[in-house]
Amino acid sequence: GQSLEQPSEVTAVEGAIVQINCTYQTSGFYGLSWYQQHDGGAPTFLSYNALDGLEETGRFSSFLSRSDSYGYLLLQELQMKDSASYFCAVRSTSGTYKYIFGTGTRLKVLA
């Protein structure tokens, strides 16, 4: 089957750096995406890695290594508003248009 695994919860303090990992088992995909979801809200797109390597968008960076079946989201200079759930996601290349989302990581930022 196809699955993306993430740690269930991560805690860090304001101003710190935190890394949220995503390990996957899938036969093939177009790229790795990351979404943020605040409590009671809808997921919003953060970043996308089509190729291996690091993509940077402001305080957020995302990394992909297809050879290691692994990716991560790096959040720098943490702020209280970063407290949310984060999901990795891929779109399968299996001939359909199905997106698969990870199990989600709840990030708690402490003052």
Add this chain to the structure above:
Amino acid sequence: NAGVTQTPKFRILKIGQSMTLQCTQDMNHNYMYWYRQDPGMGLKLIYYSVGAGITDKGEVPNGYNVSRSTTEDFPLRLELAAPSQTSVYFCASTIEGAGSYEQYFGPGTRLTVT
């Protein structure tokens, strides 16, 4: 652009009742999706559509039906509601070929079946 809109925002159903969750997007996206999210869990794909008149099942389609008569609208029909369908339902859309596969989500419909 309003993006992706969903109605209603909240709904309480009795077991066995039926309802339609509405989803509309004004971005001319061909691809649309319905997900459900149970408390503390990730998103599970119910149905998706790659264009008007074309729909297909996702991971958890049982108990649901969809139709796609226009590019803009992608309603989700619940027949004979069951407590297991208590969840938050998100509609999303995307445009293929843009290179990012970013999905745009609606605000969600919070459904309780009692």
